[in-house]
Amino acid sequence: MNAQQTYEYARALVAAGVSVIPVETAGERAKKPHYKALVGTGFFEEKFSKRADRVVKVPRWESFQKEHVRDADLRAWVFRFGVRGFAMVTGEVSGLVALDFDPASLDVLARLGWTPHVRTPSGGAHVYVRHPGWRVKTLTGSSVKDARFRLPEGLDVRGDGGYVVLPPTETEKGAYIRTGERKPLDRELIPELLQVGGKAIYLKAAVGLMHAPAPEAQAAPRQIVPVPVFAEHDPRPYLGTMVDKAVGLAWERGRNEGGFWLARQMRDNGYSQDETLALYEAYVSLVPDTDTHGHRDPYTYDEYSTSVASAFRRAARNPWDERENTKEARRKAQGAAL
Structure with missing residues (x-):
């Protein structure tokens, strides 16, 4: 094309x-x-x-x-x-879950009697299933410890947080080809029990399409930690402003990105690495307690300190006041030129 x-x-x-x-x-x-x-x-x-x-x-x-x-x-x-x-x-955003069969699992696909929606360059297949309305994990067989709920070898689930290449995309190995099947597979057609290699697998539960997962236990309300004060009448830019902007970025694009941005601003404005590390409790009390995939996952001090160390490896840029002065000078120069 x-x-x-x-x-x-x-x-x-x-x-x-x-x-x-x-x-x-x-x-x-x-x-x-x-x-x-x-x-x-x-x-x-x-x-x-x-x-x-x-x-x-x-x-x-x-x-x-x-x-x-x-x-x-x-x-x-x-x-x-x-x-x-x-x-x-894949997932709720597109209304579909993809069951990804590689060549090693095509015998399972044949036994199930499903017509795939896509043939892949490797000889595998994708089967699209209607999203059930609850979060379906993206996973591989090796990620499940209980053998009864382990996916057959060569079968992966691309659910919320995953993706699959679409036809007619063509790579060096070949093209993804759409078959004549257009209707997504109804999850009711997925058997609850499947014999694979002499072992019984609870297939419908294994792919996450049996029923909605049990709700996660509600975390205890977090206490907001105030931003520390390092010096009275501190001439450096106000810490609260930096933390507020970093928290906004964390909610929008992730906690690591917010922490890294905060560390760079602290570095540029004359704060030490130790002072930046001391902001962890205040920062973590305001950012989401989930990762970018929506999974509850505490943001650890090690993650924050790694971002801080990365930022402080670089030389500081101009502090905020000098940046604003430079911008103002440019605006005046542009005005004079006009």
């Missing part, structure tokens, strides 16, 4: 309620989120890379687990960054 056809195809998917992300089609990043397209349209976070010994931009696609791409960004992906491959973000 040419660029216009690719755009029209992706736009039709979005209009049909499918959340899409751009993926690479060549090299070792094939099938992974498209680096230039996501970073170039602002979907990234900055992290310190030990391998590169510097802060690098890492593409992020988590926002598309909750909302669909805007048309302006979709256009940029295709026409500006040359995207030719797309993946569907």
Whole structure:
């Protein structure tokens, strides 16, 4: 497909309620989120890379687990960054769960008697199932300890927080091909019990489509920890402002990103690494107690201190007041030029 056809195809998917992300089609990043397209349209976070010994931009696609791409960004992906491959973000956002059968599990697919929706370049298949309305985990067989609920070898579940490459994306290994099957599989057609290799597997429960999971225990209300005061009449920028902005970023794009941003501002404005570390209790009391996938997961001191250490490895930039003075000088110069 040419660029216009690719755009029209992706736009039709979005209009049909499918959340899409751009993926690479060549090299070792094939099938992974498209680096230039996501970073170039602002979907990234900055992290310190030990391998590169510097802060690098890492593409992020988590926002598309909750909302669909805007048309302006979709256009940029295709026409500006040359995207030719797309993946569907599975889960509630698209209304579908994908059962991913690799060649080793095709015998299981044949025994189940299901017609796949997609044939993959490796010889595997994807079967789409209607999303049940509760959170379905993205998982592989090796991630389950109880053998009764372990997925058959070669079968993965792409649920909330996952994605599968869509036809007609073509990689160096071949193309993803849509079959004639159009209707998503009804979860009622998934057997509760399946014999695989002489072992009984509770398949419907294993793929997370038996019933809604038990509600998580409610965490005790957290107590807000006040921002510490390091010095009376401190001439440096007010800590509360920095923490507020970092917390806003944490709710929008993740706790690590908020913590890393906070550490850089502290560094730039004359605060020490120890003072920055001392903000942990105040920061963690205000940020979400879940990760970017919505799983309850405490934000640890080790995670925060790693972000702080990464920020302080770099030289400080101009403090806020100097930045504002520089911006003001530029505005005056521009005004004079006009």
